[in-house]
Amino acid sequence: MSKHAALPPSDISSEKNIYNKPLKTRNSSVELLRIISMFMILAYHFILHNGYSVKDMPLGWEKIFFQLIMGAGGKVGVVIFFSISAWFFLDQEQTTKTSLRRIWLMEKEVLFWSLCLACLYLIFDPSDLSKTLLIRSFAPLNMNVWWYATAYAIFLALLPSLTKGLKALGKSNHFALAITVLVIWGIRGFIPGMTECIASISSGLNAVLGFIYIFILIAAYKWYMRPFTTQQIWLMIVIGFSFFILYTAASAYLSLFGYNVGIYIAGDWKPPVIMIGFGLFLLFSRITIHSQIINRIAQAAFGVYLITDYGASENLLWKRWFNLEYFYQKPFAILQILGILLAIYIVCTLLDFVRQGLFAITISRHQGRWFNLLWAAVSARVGRYREHKELKDTQQI
Secondary structure, eight states, X not given: XXXXXXXXXXXXXXXXXXXXXXXXXSOHHHHHHHHHHHHHHHHHHHHHSOSSOGGXXXXXXXXXXXXIIIIHHHHHHHHHHHHHHHHHHTTSOOOHHXXXXXXXXXXXXXXXXXXXXXXXXXXXXXXXXXXXXXXXXXXXXXXXXXXHHHHHHHHHHHHHHHHHHHHHHHHHHHHHXXXXXXXXXXXXXXXXXXXXXXXXXXXHHHHHHXXXXXXXXXXXXXXXXXXXXXXXXXXXXXXXXXXXXXXXXXXXXXXXXXXOOOOGGGSTTXXXXXXXXXXXXXXXXXXXXXXXXXXXXXXXXXXXXXHHTXXXXXXXXXXXXXXXXXXXXXXXXXHHHHHHHHHHHHHHHHHXXXXXXXXXXXXXXXXXXXXXXXXXXXXXXXXXXXXXXXXXXXXXX
């Protein structure tokens, strides 16, 4: 996935998934939201990586739809998917072992798709596969083939310390921290250029800081605040969307004078994006339905991301096969594009079903077994080192 639209990996702990519940008992309304959000992200990638720039389009309803609905939707999708993970992480005790195990399991799926895609493009479409991408595909997490996977792995590594630190702060200090990050990333986020100045060291750092920022806010809400009523949640969503409308109008007005700045407020981690994304998550989480079909489709969402946002796939899909120039100003252009995106989603889901089947009869038959063996070996070695050091210190005394 590109900068910045993504989702939490579906296979991070697939035997019980992120909420420590088997596939059959998961809340399918949240899984349905995961699917919807992935489709929003896919639509955003169509705009972001397309060979025809949306910003260069003349002002009109199509441009507004592409930028406001498809563009901003991808940003909202990031918040929704991360909120799903963060919410249920807060229900569990986070340890270094569990976090590293999640990274270990995620790496299997990421490495599978990076190597498979590299081989496929090398054989059938070498023109879209750069030498750099080919080399990076052998170590996708370390070499940032997919920004979200790398940033999410870093967040998982920090999660145990982050959770313990937030709990140690207590209610008052946690709220103080939440207000501070809201001022830094929230209030200042309404001013063009201000947020970028805060975290412009690299896109990867910006992504990790964004995850931590949202995690702090969600933890403050879940641990210490009275749950919002349904009316309050809808009000939060409406206010967030109102800002989108306001900034869209301002963007349209500026474009009349030659300033094609896009819809600034739809950028990464902006307050309206968080308000809408987290608000939608809260609404869907209050609805309880159970559908194994929905749960199974949602489990393939991360695969859809990995397949479509691989560097070579971006060139093939959005610059060659489905360039916006082929559809723009044609009858029912938006419906055609949405239909193509739905077809891509279905095909990629089926492909990930194949991957899940292969994993089920091979490396996932004993989920996390090799990690557990490695962890036990390292723990035993560390324990012996500590005993030796304590004995040495005692002798010196």
